[in-house]
Amino acid sequence: MKIVLSAVIFTPDTIYKDHGIVFDKTIVTIAPNDELRAQYGNACEELGEGSVLMSGLINPHVHLEFSANRSTLTYGEFMPWLSSVITHRDELINNCDATCMQHAAQTMLNKGITAFGAVSSYGFDLEACASTPQKVVYFNELIGSDPLMADALYGDFQERLFASQEVRREGFHPSIAIHSPYSVHRVLIQKALQYAQAHKTRVTAHFMESLSERQWLDDNSGEFQPFFQNFLKQSIAANTAEEFLSYFNDVPTLFTHGVHANDEELLTLSQKGHTVIHCPISNRLLGNGVLDIERLDTQKIRWIVGTDGLSSNYTLDLFEEMKVALFIHPNQPLLPLAKQLWKSVTVDAAKALRLNCGSIAPNYDADILVVRVDYPITDQLPIHLLTQPHQIESIYIQGEKIK
DSSP: OOOEESSSEEEESEEEEEEEESSSSSSSEEEHHHHHHHHHHHGGOOOOTTTTEEEEEEEEOGGGGGGTTSSSSSSSSSHHHHHHHHHHHHHHTOOOOOOHHHHHHHHHHHTEEEEEEEEEEEEETTHHHHSSSSSEEEEEEEBOOOOOGHHHHHHHEEEEEEHHHHHOOOTTTEEEOOOOOTTOOHHHHHHHHHHHHTTTOOEEEEEESSSSHHHHHSSSSTTTTHHHHHHHHOOSSSOOOOHHHTTTTTOOOOOEEEOOHHHHHHHHHHHTTOOEOHHHHHHHTOOOOOOOOHHHHHHHOOEEEOOOTTTTTOOOOOOHHHHHHHHTTSSOOHHHHHHHHHHHHTTTHHHHOOOOOOSSSTBBBOOEEEEEOOOOOOTHHHHHHHEEEEEEEEEETTEEEOO
């Protein structure tokens, strides 16, 4: 049993001054420091002035297999970026071995990320994700729009899924990713989702990331038209957006991006209990625009923040991602937005990924950060933690001190 006393316990809704936590593998209780001193005496660890106890962060969407990228790809517009990914794919994959991906996972840990959702295209990141101390929702990705290749594509997907199910450690969750409505044939989608529903498997998918995707799915036009014609000899999109979403009616899913989703699609996301993952830096670098979070809030759609991978980001740091989000949504009141951002990487992300963490409350896993700040702590702390310097001194995952 550990008893840690801090200047404040920070949650998105409440700042508990002069409070501490009693925890083992899970959190037992939170209470005022004086009460804990009286009960536990010298067993208490005093963190002192400027100490902030908070939940570990959760990054719901990252591609570790592309972590070798620094300046290889083309940014500014979606299609030039996609073409550069295809051109340099083998180079990037070959340059990121297990050590490279382990380093990316460790970088996230150093930034306070105690759980993440890894979207795996090839299974090359399995070793890194299996050995990292963080909780991992391991999304084996299904991709392929050619019906003639359906059996082979599904067989490869199954092989990777079954390999991930061989990992036997607490906190590792083999799961399923459907790449996107334009890149996966309906037969493959339906087959994978039937498996997901039968086995209660977590599911994620990219959806409405770019204007090119919008135009292609709506009327088989736009910049995707020559791309699919030249690369895959396809003149018609694999699915319409409406068809695609209908496949997920009985499978609550994390849909990444959603920048160009229309009102009807957002209504579907709301009615079916889906979640949108907001990746503001990736959206900016790829020229996809800004997610309208006001529309999501109006529709009561849960949205959470993720970094995406280093193929479309310069960092795997959720503090940085939240700070960018704080500035790109100027019509939102600042303090309420900051609080919502903190929820999006803790309690709301945990709910979306079905993890027992993300909250500083009894019975939740003790995934905890000890952060040190050198400024007075006020009710503006949700903003200051994103805009002022801080130091992560300690990291606990299920009560074990990792850092």
